[in-house]
Amino acid sequence: MKFEKEDLVKLYRNLVRTRAFDEAAVRWLAQGKLLAFYHPAQGGEAPGVGGCTFLRDDDIVYPHLRGHGLPHMIGKGISPKLYLAEHCGKATGAAGGMGGFHSVFPEKGALGAGGTIGSCFPVSVGWALAAKKNGRGQVVVCFFGDGSANRGTWHEAANMAALWKLPVVWVCENNGVAQFVPIEDAYPLEDLSNLASAFGMPAVVVDGQDVMAVAEAVTAAVERAREGKGPSFVECKTARFGPHGIGNPDKVHGKDRDPRQIEELKRRDPVALFRSRLLEQGVLTEEDAERISREAEAEVAETEAFIDQSPFPDDPGMLDRALYAE
Amino acid sequence: MRELMYLQAINEALAEELERDEKVFLIGEGVQTGTFGTTTGLVDRFGPERIMDSPLSETAIAGVAVGASMLGYRPVADLMFADFMYVCADEIFLKAAQWRFMHGGLQTLPCVFMANIGAYRKLGNEHSQCPFSLVLRSPGLKLAAPSDPYDAKGLLKTAIRDNNPVVYFFHKGLLGMSGPVPEEDYTIPFGQAVVRREGDDVTVVAPSFMGFWAIAAAEELKDRFSVEVIDPRTLEPLDLDTILVSVRKTGHLVILDEDTERCGFAAELAMQVMEKAFDDLDAPIKRVCAANYPIPGGVMEKYVIPQPEQVMAAIEEVMA
Structure with a gap:
């Protein structure tokens, strides 16, 4: 895919918006406004944003847990307003306040996200089988972390998808640490793209801090899937700047993560990297970049006002209506 | 009235619903052959795209039922033995049962999980259970358990047409039991003893x-x-x-x-x-x-x- 200027600006804007909303989510959690818990995306925004921004509306995504799917949903063109109102438990949220951080926007191909890590794989195979059967050219893009692929669900789903040449792209957001467990304690592998080779799937490893590299790799894999050539695997080497979840200590082996290592990771901030590149290439001016940041902050403020004005759901009748279909 | 065996009644219900609605498909390990005769021969009539032999992957089979049902299909997942539901518990009990609810009722998941239940065959702990309570403590699922060929057909047809996930338990001790089964289309409403x-x-x-x-x-x-x-x-x-x-x-x-x-x-x-x-x-x-x-x-x-x-x-x- 050849990216036009407007594509690059869109990609940058989605990256900036994701960072802004992610920072807001952390603030709102501290204020008691965002309910439940929060697992920030900071440092790991590029795989979701890069992998989703150029999908079709009817392509289906399974968001990864980082940022509770914010990078993926913003990439997919879903309103963070409806998503975050839901996460704040408001009746104006996408699921009427029933879902919390379980996000759903069927009209934009976000059909659900589970709480059990690794359950993304079997359901994605189901969506992909339906997509193959209906012949509309839909592709499923399943985002998951290095921890997720430790599950046996990966094996069953990857095999079935490859066997039946299903239109699914597996995007691994490998940030090198699953909660408190570093990857060297979880795999005897250097690259998780090796997980694809057993099933004869093509796999690439990309710099997951380079949003364009992600977008190019995922777009190529999506096109391949759309042509009926089956699944492929994109491993994005990415980063986690903070703890697994807000309130968790940022430790491995019971000890704080090395601050020098985190400083090292932060030198490759995906937002800053892309900004510099676009400035260098003359795609953006400093003024453009500042304007995009201001617009993102304004969108956050507008979203916050919307959430503040929204009521909590108060009709227990919802429970029955939601439990069984007619 | 003509008599059919319980397993034939199940087979006939599947055939009639596959014929009636092109969104219905069957997936399971060896369903083209049919471990209990309940699915035998269907592939000759409906082809391998709709009678899908899958690898030995209960979790992925159940995942297919969940995912495909969300996109308008009516999958019937044959899990063979009800004991194997433990292998795909996430997909059945957290996803099929709860995703409509968790998503504020925006979606429907019309899928059927069929599996045989029951002991008396000296098959031991992993092929003999009758896990009614496992299903019943998961609001969001329905549970049908036919006891004769007439009900086996009528309840399965209702299960496939239902817009919710249904667990359909057929008993291995009843498979060869014969009884009257109408040739015409009929269903048995759920919730009628x-x-x-x-x-x-x-x-x-x-x-x-x-x-x-x-x-x-x-x-x-x-x-x-x-x-x-x-x-x-x-x-x-x-x-x-x-x-x-x-x-x-x-x-x-x-x-x-x-x-x-x-x-x-x-x-x-x-x-x-x-x-x-x-x-x-x-x-x-x-x-x-x-x-x-x-x-x-x-x-x-x-x-x-x-x-x-x-x-x-x-x-x-x-x-x-």
């Missing part, structure tokens, strides 16, 4: 294979007690009204349940009857269930799973 035998002295509620013994016990004891036998047919939704009407008439209740006694369907039903009809009971409710052990292999299973003598003893005890 049937009185299998009318009686005035004691009510016996007996789902699935247990109905067979309830009738046998009623016959054996007919000179002493008039036994009313009720088959709930679906345990969720449960037709409590039919059971209450009977209990108000007889004043005595015995519940048979092939599942493990502890926290089981029998315990649940007994409590519901206590809440609604305590004053109508003339004696404490009795239950006959699998004892609180795993199901052992070999001949030892008889000490754990319900036996016909226990059914008769329970009737005699409540009538004493």
Whole structure:
């Protein structure tokens, strides 16, 4: 895919918006406004944003847990307003306040996200089988972390998808640490793209801090899937700047993560990297970049006002209506 | 009326629904061949795209049922043995059962998980269970458990047409049982129990294979007690009204349940009857269930799973 200027600006804007909303989510959690818990995306925004921004509306995504799917949903063109109102438990949220951080926007191909890590794989195979059967050219893009692929669900789903040449792209957001467990304690592998080779799937490893590299790799894999050539695997080497979840200590082996290592990771901030590149290439001016940041902050403020004005759901009748279909 | 075996009735229900609605498809390990004859021959008529032999991957099979149902298909996932539901518990109990609810009712998941249940074949703990309670404690699922060929066909057709995930348990002890099955299209509404035998002295509620013994016990004891036998047919939704009407008439209740006694369907039903009809009971409710052990292999299973003598003893005890 050849990216036009407007594509690059869109990609940058989605990256900036994701960072802004992610920072807001952390603030709102501290204020008691965002309910439940929060697992920030900071440092790991590029795989979701890069992998989703150029999908079709009817392509289906399974968001990864980082940022509770914010990078993926913003990439997919879903309103963070409806998503975050839901996460704040408001009746104006996408699921009427029933879902919390379980996000759903069927009209934009976000059909659900589970709480059990690794359950993304079997359901994605189901969506992909339906997509193959209906012949509309839909592709499923399943985002998951290095921890997720430790599950046996990966094996069953990857095999079935490859066997039946299903239109699914597996995007691994490998940030090198699953909660408190570093990857060297979880795999005897250097690259998780090796997980694809057993099933004869093509796999690439990309710099997951380079949003364009992600977008190019995922777009190529999506096109391949759309042509009926089956699944492929994109491993994005990415980063986690903070703890697994807000309130968790940022430790491995019971000890704080090395601050020098985190400083090292932060030198490759995906937002800053892309900004510099676009400035260098003359795609953006400093003024453009500042304007995009201001617009993102304004969108956050507008979203916050919307959430503040929204009521909590108060009709227990919802429970029955939601439990069984007619 | 023409007679079919229970397994043929299941096969015919699948064939009719596959014919009727192109969104219906079947997926499972070896379904083109059919482990129990319930799916045998369907591939010749409907082809491998709709009668999908899958790898040995229950989790992915159940995932297919969940995912494809969300996109407008009506998948029937054949899990072979109900014991194997533990392998794909996330997909059945967290996803199929709960995703519509968690997403504010925006989606429907019309899928069927079919699996055989039941012991008495000395198959041991992982091929003999009757996990009603596992399903019942997952609101969002429906549970059908046919006890004869007529119900096997009618309930499966209803299950496939239902817009919710349905667990359809067929009993391995009933597969070869013959009975009248209409050739024309019919369905059996969920939540309608049937009185299998009318009686005035004691009510016996007996789902699935247990109905067979309830009738046998009623016959054996007919000179002493008039036994009313009720088959709930679906345990969720449960037709409590039919059971209450009977209990108000007889004043005595015995519940048979092939599942493990502890926290089981029998315990649940007994409590519901206590809440609604305590004053109508003339004696404490009795239950006959699998004892609180795993199901052992070999001949030892008889000490754990319900036996016909226990059914008769329970009737005699409540009538004493």
